[in-house]
Amino acid sequence: xKSLFTIREGGAANWTLxxxxxxxxxxxxxxxxxxWEAGTxxxxxxxxxxxSAAMALNLVLGYTGQISIGHSxxxxxxxxxxxxxxxxxxxxxxxxxxxxxxxxxxIGVLISFPAAxxxxxxxxxxxxxxxxxxxxxxxxxxxxxxxxxxxGLPIACPxxxxxxxxxxxxxxxxxxxIGPKSKGQMQTFEIFxxxxxxxxxxxxxxxxxxxxxxxxxxxxxxxxxxxxVKSRVGRSLIAIRDNxxxxxxxxVNLVRTKAFVFGLxxxxxxxPGCVTAIKTGGVSPEGIINxxxxxxxxxxxxxxxxxxxxxxxxxxxxxxxxxxxxxxxxWADDDKIPGVLRPFFAWxxxxxxxxxFAVLLILLMFVAxxxxxxxxxxxxxxxxxxxxRPAGAIGATPAMATATATPTSNHEGEPQ
Amino acid sequence: xxxxxxxxxPHSSTEGGQLGVSLLExxxxxxxxxxxxxxDGMSFNVEEGHICGLIGPNGAGKTTMFNVVSRIYQPxxxxxxxxxxxxxxVPAHGIASLGIARTFQNLALFPTMTLLDNVMVGAHSQGxxxxxxxxxxxxxxxxxxxxxxxxGDLLAQLGLGALAFRPAMGLPFGTLKRLEIAxxxxxRPQLLLMDEPASGLTHGExxxxxxxxQSIRDQFNLSVLLVExxxxxxxxxxxxxxxxxxxxxxxxGTPLEVQxxxxxxxxxxxxxx
Numbered sequence: 001x002k003s004l005f006t007i008r009e010g011g012a013a014n015w016t017l018x019x020x021x022x023x024x025x026x027x028x029x030x031x032x033x034x035x036w037e038a039g040t041x042x043x044x045x046x047x048x049x050x051x052s053a054a055m056a057l058n059l060v061l062g063y064t065g066q067i068s069i070g071h072s073x074x075x076x077x078x079x080x081x082x083x084x085x086x087x088x089x090x091x092x093x094x095x096x097x098x099x100x101x102x103x104x105x106x107i108g109v110l111i112s113f114p115a116a117x118x119x120x121x122x123x124x125x126x127x128x129x130x131x132x133x134x135x136x137x138x139x140x141x142x143x144x145x146x147x148x149x150x151x152g153l154p155i156a157c158p159x160x161x162x163x164x165x166x167x168x169x170x171x172x173x174x175x176x177x178i179g180p181k182s183k184g185q186m187q188t189f190e191i192f193x194x195x196x197x198x199x200x201x202x203x204x205x206x207x208x209x210x211x212x213x214x215x216x217x218x219x220x221x222x223x224x225x226x227x228x229v230k231s232r233v234g235r236s237l238i239a240i241r242d243n244x245x246x247x248x249x250x251x252v253n254l255v256r257t258k259a260f261v262f263g264l265x266x267x268x269x270x271x272p273g274c275v276t277a278i279k280t281g282g283v284s285p286e287g288i289i290n291x292x293x294x295x296x297x298x299x300x301x302x303x304x305x306x307x308x309x310x311x312x313x314x315x316x317x318x319x320x321x322x323x324x325x326x327x328x329x330x331w332a333d334d335d336k337i338p339g340v341l342r343p344f345f346a347w348x349x350x351x352x353x354x355x356x357f358a359v360l361l362i363l364l365m366f367v368a369x370x371x372x373x374x375x376x377x378x379x380x381x382x383x384x385x386x387x388x389r390p391a392g393a394i395g396a397t398p399a400m401a402t403a404t405a406t407p408t409s410n411h412e413g414e415p416q
Numbered sequence: 417x418x419x420x421x422x423x424x425x426p427h428s429s430t431e432g433g434q435l436g437v438s439l440l441e442x443x444x445x446x447x448x449x450x451x452x453x454x455x456d457g458m459s460f461n462v463e464e465g466h467i468c469g470l471i472g473p474n475g476a477g478k479t480t481m482f483n484v485v486s487r488i489y490q491p492x493x494x495x496x497x498x499x500x501x502x503x504x505x506v507p508a509h510g511i512a513s514l515g516i517a518r519t520f521q522n523l524a525l526f527p528t529m530t531l532l533d534n535v536m537v538g539a540h541s542q543g544x545x546x547x548x549x550x551x552x553x554x555x556x557x558x559x560x561x562x563x564x565x566x567x568g569d570l571l572a573q574l575g576l577g578a579l580a581f582r583p584a585m586g587l588p589f590g591t592l593k594r595l596e597i598a599x600x601x602x603x604r605p606q607l608l609l610m611d612e613p614a615s616g617l618t619h620g621e622x623x624x625x626x627x628x629x630q631s632i633r634d635q636f637n638l639s640v641l642l643v644e645x646x647x648x649x650x651x652x653x654x655x656x657x658x659x660x661x662x663x664x665x666x667x668x669g670t671p672l673e674v675q676x677x678x679x680x681x682x683x684x685x686x687x688x689x
Contacts, residue, residue: 224551231550232536232543232559239526239537246524249486250603251512251541260547309528391532392568394577 003385010389017384029215033208041207043326045279048214049272049290051318052221054302055311056268059225061300062308063234064261065241066115069296070127073134074266076291077104078273080138083153083283084146093155093278097217100274101267108266112259131293135285152284155277210279217271224268226311228261237261238309301357305364307373316372325353437464439607439639440485445494447480447663454480455491456663462607467633467640469650469671472660473683478643479521481660482611485641486518487511498607512541517605519596521612521643527585531576531595534584535567538602567602574598574628590621594628601632607639608632614646622646626653651675659683 007013032044057071081100085091111130115123137143139150147153228234236257239247248254276290277283285292298321306317330336334346345352368375440462447455455477462468470478483489485496487508496503498514506514517538526534543563545556571580574594584592593613600608613629614622626649633640644650650657651671659667659680667677674680 227551227553227556228547230560231553231556232540232545232563233547233550235529235533235537236540238529238533239540242526242528243524245488246520246526247537248508249488249512249518249524250537250599251509252537253507253509264547264551388581390568391571391580392565393572394532394568394580 003382005384006387007384008387008389014386033211038207040326041211043322045207045211045214045275047318047322048211048218049276050298050302050321051315052214052218052272052275053269053290053295053299054306054314054318055218055221055225056265057299058303058308058310058314059228059237059261059268060265062303062310062313063229063237063241064258066258066262067120067124068127068262068265069124069293069300070111070130070132070134071265071269071299072291072293072295073130074104074108074269075273075276075295076134076138076285076288077107077266078270079277079283079288079291080147080153080273081270082274082277083148083155086155087148087153087282088146093274097271097274100270104270105263105267109259109263111266112262113255115262116255116258128293128296131296135292138283138285138291148284150284152282152287154282155280210275213278214272214275217275221268221271222311222315224264228264229311233257233260241309301361303371305357305360305371307371307375309370310373310377312376313371313373320372321357324356325351328353328356438462439464439499440641441495441497442481442485443495443497445481445484445491445496447477447484447489447491454663455484458494458660458663458665460658460665460668462639462641463656464639465633465637466655467629467642467653469654469657470641470643470660471645471647471650471657471674472666475662476660476683477663478660479611480663482518482609482641482643486516486609512603512605515604515606516609517600517603517607518609519593519600519611519613521615523589523592523596525584525592525595525599528583530581530583531571531587531598532564532567532580534595535570535599535602536563538599539563539566539604541603567598570598570601571595589616590618593617593625597628597632601636605636605638607641609641609643611643612645613642614644614649622649625649629653 005013007017033041036044053071053075056074057068060066060068060071078100081103082093082096085096085099086093111127114126118126138147140147141149143149228237236247236250236252239250239252240254240257244254273288273291276288280287289295290298302317302321303314304317305320306315307313328345328351331345331352332348332350334342337345348355364371368378370377438461442461443459445455445458446453458477458481460468460470470481472478480489484491485503487503487506487510491504494504498511498516501514503511503514526537529537543559545554545559548554550556568577568580571577574597576591576594576598579587579591584595587595593616597610597613600610610629614625617625629640629642630653632638642650642654654671657667657669657671657674658665659674659677661679661683666679666683667674669677
């Protein structure tokens with residue numbers, strides 16, 4: 001198979017492509033908060049939440065091959081850590097992020113110990129139990145003294161100090177008040193009249209502010225996953241997924257590695273939970289659907305559709321998921337469906353988002369078991385082939401520039 | 417059964433070993449699976465720099481013996497010492513860093529990884545970057561480069577350089593067998609355990625393999641414990657051969673001695689009685 005272009009990894013052409021992609025991504029990151037309405041911005045925040053959670057899940061499921069249908073609980077732990085610390089004890093929301101990571105990490109490690117002994121469907125069931133029990137625990141009357149029980153806990157809006165979820169109640173006004181509190185305004189940053197961080201001036205436009213928190217969290221989660229994947233540890237994770245016995249013979253400590261990856265994944269999954277709690281203005285299982293098993297299933301769908309075992313996969317999946325759900329949100333009303341698509345979706349009495357993803361999942365099983373990211377890698381080398389860097393005595397030649405469909409290949413997630 | 421009764425009286429004292437330094441000492445090892453005795457008081461030594469062949473008819477317990485040494489099975493009784501250190505206290509993932517590597521009979525590669533990555537995992541025990549250093553990229557890139565170059569050198573040496581960036585999945589059996597050797601060598605072993613490396617190979621490939629085993633022994637200065645059915649290969653390259661039947665050792669000596677041993681002939685051809 002001939003490809004149109006052949007470039008060398010680390011060469012000028014490769015770097016040009018990388019820089020172009022980076023500029024495009026950063027451009028998009030800035031475009032969204034500056035130009036989008038608060039409503040659409042909320043969709044973007046939701047997308048970032050799914051991306052972060054799916055990236056965390058990907059470490060455990062996509063790379064290490066350990067099934068988890070309970071990651072919603074870790075997101076919930078993050079949300080409740082923020083809720084309890086801010087609402088009960090008056091901490092700044094910033095402080096709650098590392099604390100939530102720590103708590104979820106410890107719980108993740110504890111859960112990994114039985115997980116290291118059981119496999120496949122049994123592990124899926126144990127984690128499912130975790131996902132099921134979390135909302136129950138959170139609303140348990142005997143824990144209401146700390147969790148707020150069924151009504152949950154309010155968190156003051158970090159931007160204004162005003163709680164959305166419980167008007168009239170006294171709530172702590174700690175938090176991210178940027179600028180003079182009396183005016184209920186945040187500081188602005190402008191370059192020639194353009195505000196690169198979005199319009200944060202109006203107290204009612206908090207969406208841009210939450211967007212930035214969600215984005216920073218997503219970037220942190222991405223960098224953490226990328227660091228792990230592109231290292232000795234990342235290779236050992238894939239080795240465990242591919243052949244546990246062989247991995248152990250190579251010197252991989254199975255129990256410890258699984259414990260760490262479960263802990264890290266749980267900790268990272270808690271971070272978008274903190275964001276959700278802050279954005280929602282309070283925590284309760286009804287208020288944050290993603291901390292129920294429904295959330296865990298969504299993370300799973302996002303990860304699988306985007307591409308399990310690939311760094312870009314959950315990002316693509318998260319973007320696609322919120323795009324489809326957002327676009328089809330009004331389709332329960334037949335008149336809102338665009339003309340061409342009406343015959344396909346008119347039968348649905350509820351928004352057809354879930355149905356679309358159901359079909360997509362089945363299709364992907366046949367066409368691209370490695371998700372959209374895998375499909376991309378499969379076809380992109382018809383246009384551009386990247387010759388890997390030479391490794392030791394192996395000087396790479398164009399003939400060797402095959403599509404390396406492996407998650408650890410050195411040009412993972414880069415545009416080629 | 418008493419442990420280590422004949423420790424200090426290496427079997428090699430009268431036969432085979434010129435170098436006389438035991439790298440691996442298997443002593444009175446018994447393995448029972450339920451009521452079945454897979455290994456019954458097996459004892460033998462592997463000496464430094466030797467290629468030691470372990471032969472026997474099907475079901476003799478060769479692979480069981482092998483899995484005991486590579487810490488996949490825990491024997492019921494007995495002792496396995498490596499450089500004088502008791503191996504049975506070391507976990508399965510601990511033997512690579514002691515300098516013991518193995519290959520698998522039916523291939524235990526990482527199919528979704530490239531050949532290069534497979535060999536890089538082989539060097540796992542040589543690396544230092546753990547989770548926290550990986551997350552913060554502290555020295556990870558440097559270690560990656562060093563491991564990658566080392567793995568590339570090994571692949572090139574085993575004639576797999578042209579396939580380095582291909583996933584292992586779907587490559588020919590003979591190629592993957594060589595990949596197993598490259599991956600094992602990445603752990604910089606002093607003792608290489610090879611489980612039927614010639615099985616499934618063509619005649620030409622077997623000859624090539626014999627040559628490869630001898631040359632890596634000389635070049636990497638290691639000892640080899642070879643479990644093999646292919647008699648001419650074992651007899652051709654081994655410094656010493658241990659023959660087994662029904663979980664017991666029936667002969668132990670130079671290839672010539674073992675070939676002429678009555679019990680070995682009986683085990684392979686049956687007795688005339």
